[in-house]
Amino acid sequence: MDHYVGPDRLALDVVEGPIGAGRVGAFGAYVALLRPRHWIKGSLVLVAPITAPPAVIPHFAAIAMTLLAFLAASSTVYVLNDLRDFEADRLHPVKRLRPLASGSVSFRGGVALLAALLLGTAGLLVAAPPLVALILGGYVAMNIWYTLALKHQPLVDVSVVAAGFVLRVLAGAVAAGLAVQPLLLICVYCASVALSLGKRRHELADLAVAGARHRPALSAYSVPFLDHVVVMNLVAALMCYLGTMWQLRPPYGQVGAALTxxxxxxxxxRYLQMLMVERSGGDPVDDLMRDRQMRFNLGLWTAVLASTFLASSL
Structure with missing residues (x-):
């Protein structure tokens, strides 16, 4: 099936694409350790600024600094997580291909990369606006706690992941000097919880069949339970999306809500179909980037949104 994400396909994703670390050499392995394909998540920093009037342009430097800081911080967390779990990852049918678990990057090399990332992130914290630095510091602290302990706590794990996405949106709004929109934050939170639980559903339904129940938290979940909670959070996200659009400058917000x-x-x-019928959902980023229907729909969605925002700023 075109959209099925089985162990072989997931193995490619683990090393950040169809070319494994063994083919791209040591440099490629270090780059893969940063998980650059997941940097797309950093685009949430731009959500609030791009929905605002052009007056945010003078804040461009602060917005760019905030985006760069979150990219560095997220890679820092990924490297820390892989350093902590590389022994267990070696026993996993998919994660064993990660650079540290496979030996493409030595443990010492991973520690050196982590140190460089920590220094870089610290420098960006100093250069960022004070409130943005506070938010970013909270993001880093929360994710370190997640890596060390919270990721093993059922429901708490996905809540922390979702909070990280919310902090990205919040930091982007603060960097642009914009008022915080609570409904937008709730929308992002609910959507992130749904995607995180969808990922766990995929692991429970597919990887666990092969004896690869890697996350200890999975023992507290079941497929029917996750199906209900994923749908509940996605419905809440849709409602909050409507509310966020509705609050834009009248009548463009209402028109935009109806059109989008x-x-x-x-x-x-489509995501639910991929998750529950096509047994995908193991990597939401992969779903977004590879699925033709979602890419086409996202393109149309973006075009209509852009037209709405342009009209409201005139």
Missing amino acids: FPFAAFHVT
Whole structure:
């Protein structure tokens, strides 16, 4: 099936694409350790600024600094996580191909990369606006706690992951000097919880069949339970999305809500189809980037949103 993400395909994703670390050499292995394909998550920093009037342009430097800081911080967390779990990852049918677990990057090399990332992130913290630095510091501290302990706590694990996405949006709004939109933050939180639980559902339903129940927290979940909670959070995200659009400058917000809701609903429905029918969902980033229907829908959605924001700023 075109959209099925089985162990062989997941193995490619673990090393950041169809070319494994053994082919791209040591440099490629270090780059893969940073998980650059997941930097797309940093785009949430731009959500609030791009929905605002052009007046945020003078804040461009602060917004760019905030985006760069979150990219560095997220890679720092990824490297720390792989250093901590590389022994266990070696026993996993998919994660064993990660640079540290496979030996493409030595443990000492991983520690050196982590130290460099920590220094870089610290420098960006100093250069960022004070409130953004506070948010970013909280993000780093929360994710270190997650890596060391919280990721083994059922439901707490996905809540922490979702909070990390919310902090990205919040930091972007602060960097741009914009008022915080609570409904937007709730929308991002609920969507992130749904995607995180969808990932766990995929692991429980597919990888666990092969005896690869890698996350200790999976023992507290079941497929029916996760199905219900994923749907609940996606419905909440859709409602909050409508509310966020509705609050834009009248009448463009209301028009934008009406015009873009079908795209949002299709995206949610397609994701659920991939998760529950096509046994995908192991990597939401992969789903977004590889699935043709979602890419096409996202393109149309973006075009309509851009037209709405442009009209509201005139």
